[in-house]
Amino acid sequence: MDKPLSYESLKTVLQYLEANLRFHLSNRCVSLKCTEKIVPLRIDSLKLDQRLITVNKTTYLFGIYRDYHIKSDIPRCIQRKNNTGGLGNDVDQYGLPDYSIDHVVTSGDLVIKENGWQENIDRLRNRSMQQLEENVENMKRKREEWMLESYLADLQPHYYKRDNVLPPYDPFIQLTIKHEDETKTIHRTKYTMKLHEAIKKFNTLLFGGRRSTIHVKRVKVSNHHLIIRLPIDVTFRILELKFTGTVEIAYGELKKVVVNIDEPLEELFVDTIADLPQNFEHSLIANSKSLIIRKYAQRLIGDYLKLKNRRVHMRFEDCLFYERDHILLIRNWLETNRDVGYCYTFAFDKKETVVRRLELIKTEFDGDMNDQGSVTISMRNPSNQLCVSCVPTTYHNTGYNEPQWFLKIEVLHVD
Structure with missing residues (x-):
């Protein structure tokens, strides 16, 4: 034995x-x-969303599954919802939408919402039966079959309520677990609690009641309009953070659970940074050792000149900076005598654009160009030199249409 x-x-x-x-x-x-x-829990990556969490390479998704009594009666749009994890909000006894998942906040929850966002969503959702009937007639005239089907499905619960009849299906809370090998495990339970209550209960089962802080290498907050359902007693220590939106909002909520949020992070990835200069001055950004920004609408090179991060990567779909912006940045580095280790990269779709910019930089600063096309520029400290080069992207399978080339500006030690 x-x-x-x-x-x-x-x-x-x-x-x-x-x-x-x-x-x-x-x-x-x-x-x-x-x-x-x-036993202390360690996680490589943790993605937090309103009704979904991903722990390492396993995703847990909650939704409302509508099980029709007669399978052939299910509208295609509802079948698609069932097939992709279920409806993202609750429904009442007639099937009318209940959006309490967007509003109800309980102890331990993190509320990450941009100002005005919820109001805009609510205006779009609050369509009366008359408005839906008008939409149906409009789609009939336009012969938009898929939109017509969707509006008819939205309208049907209003008729159930008007006639005081129950819908022809039984609702269930569904948990879809998507594993690393792409297989799925599906669990369904009777619809006896709200969706946000089920999510809270599940997240408490995973993360609640632990005696020590959970160590996570990478945390991703996947939206800038969500309520993250967490147990009251959970805390995290993280190395890298990815989020979208206004820094102050994300920081204010994450501070409640991330014990080292005020310490320098190894990497901060801002998916879409709000167009506010004060975001660049926030300690969360200023203290990060490596900063990655994927989208920032303003072309304000002055914002970037203020950055003190040693590594900054601009991963826009295509570079938002003009030639003169890179000239200003390089001149600033030369004047302030940046030391070894500073490295900024700027994304471009075409290698030819980067090569042309390298030629301009070589001429402007009287630099030396080697056989690989890299430009070196002397600095006040004779032990250092500023190097500008064209490098291929190292990012793969990100889910974005990533640019293929980077203009890389870095300070190196002279051999």
């Missing part, structure tokens, strides 16, 4: 198990629950 693991050996094994496997074993084996909560 195999000898069972000692308590200390069990804790050691749990510490090195992948997080999702730990969750699974703890859920299946009641005797492991207490021990699993005691």
